[in-house]
Amino acid sequence: MVRFPLIALFILPLVVAAADKPAVIDFGAVEDQSVVEETAEPNALPAPPNKPRPSKKTLKPLIDRTAKQYGVERALVHAVVAAESAYNAHAVSHAGAIGLMQVMPETAADYGVTDAKALFDPKVNVKTGTRHLKRLLGKYKNDYGRVIMAYNAGEGTVDRTNSNVTYAETLNYTAAVIRNYRRNGGKRPTEAA
16 A cells, blocks of 8 residues: 655645646635635636526617618628527627627727627627628628628638638538528628628
């Protein structure tokens, strides 16, 4: 039988834990809280707010107003919301996209939204996602197929592949957005997508 000193029983779990992820150790009450730092999971997904989700009925007028404010076709914004979150303001993807329009925190930062939790607010989320769509519409000269692919796969992917994105997820997403777009009364040509 192998005997370990008593101290090894306390240190060994810390060494094993450090190999996987940072360990959080609570040494009890500390007078100076600046000495203790909480260690968050490095890739932890944001948690939705602990309150009821807004209904689709209350979200539709918000989406319509925001689309009009930024000059983006309302049918396109509704189609993206339907495909991204099915009108679930508390949605979080496995990649960390947040809210109705599944905005990535890095993308939101480009539009001045630096707190990821703010993206659970439908107004902030729809405004940010719609502004991003508006920018993509300008970049891709209103080519809805390219805009939709870029919204999902990223502009770099669309540009690098000369709009020949072959990711199954992006192809399925693009088809779903186009179906929702037409269902919502969208009239722009989308055949090229």
